[in-house]
Amino acid sequence: MSPITFTQQGIITQCELAKILIITSEGVLEVAFPLTDDDRRDMEIHLRGKFAGNLAFQVKSTLHLAHRFRAYQLSMFFSVPKDRLITHPNFWYFFGYFDLKAMAFANPVFIVPSAEVHSHASPRLDGDRWTFNFSASLDPASQDHWVPFRAGTHEVGPRVLDIFANEQVRRDASPLPAALAELDGLVIVGQRAALASTGPAG
Numbered sequence: 001m002s003p004i005t006f007t008q009q010g011i012i013t014q015c016e017l018a019k020i021l022i023i024t025s026e027g028v029l030e031v032a033f034p035l036t037d038d039d040r041r042d043m044e045i046h047l048r049g050k051f052a053g054n055l056a057f058q059v060k061s062t063l064h065l066a067h068r069f070r071a072y073q074l075s076m077f078f079s080v081p082k083d084r085l086i087t088h089p090n091f092w093y094f095f096g097y098f099d100l101k102a103m104a105f106a107n108p109v110f111i112v113p114s115a116e117v118h119s120h121a122s123p124r125l126d127g128d129r130w131t132f133n134f135s136a137s138l139d140p141a142s143q144d145h146w147v148p149f150r151a152g153t154h155e156v157g158p159r160v161l162d163i164f165a166n167e168q169v170r171r172d173a174s175p176l177p178a179a180l181a182e183l184d185g186l187v188i189v190g191q192r193a194a195l196a197s198t199g200p201a202g
Helices: 006-024 114-120 153-166
Strands: 029-032 043-047 055-062 066-068 071-081 091-099 109-113 124-126 129-137
Touching: 006 029, 006 043, 006 055, 006 091, 006 153, 029 153, 043 153, 055 071, 055 153, 071 091, 091 114, 091 129, 109 114, 109 129, 109 153, 114 129
Parallel strands: 055 091
Antiparallel strands: 029 043, 043 055, 066 071, 071 129, 091 109, 124 129
C-alpha cells in the first residue's frame, strides 16, 4: 500500500512537473493550475509574456513499475466519461513513474499528444466510459509505439518549447471543441484534430 493517498500523489506529481517545466525551460514556460478540472486539465502552460496560445496537460503518475519481458514497464490504466474525452492538438498527457525514495520522477517520462493516447493506449468503450491502458517499455532498446514520446526529466522543458515552436497557430484549423471553447486564451495549435467525445481518434 502507498503511504500517501491518490489525492496527495496527484498534488505532489503536478507540482513536481511544474518545477521541472519551469527550471528546464530556464523560466520561459509559465504554469497555471486550474481551480476546476471539469475539462481534465491538471495544468495549463504558456510561454512567458505570450498569452495567445496555451497547452493543457493531464498528468498521469504511478508509484509502481511492472516488470515484463526482461524490462520494466510504465503501465497506467485510467478511464474517462465518454462525454468528457477531448482529443485536440492543445491537449497533451504526461506519464511518469514517481520514485518516492528519490522524491522525483525517474527517467524516462513520456509527453504524448491526446490523439496518440486515445488511438493507441488500448482504447475500449465500456458503457458510458472510455478506458485506456498506457503501457510503455522502459528498455533503452525498446522499439514500441511510445519511444518517440520519451524524454529525460532534463529534456521536458525543451520538449514542450519544441511543441510551441513547431505547432504554429493555424487560422484554417477546425473550430475548438465545445469543451475547450470556453477556456480563456486557449487557441488551436498544430494540425487538425477533432473532438473525440464519441470515440478515440484514429
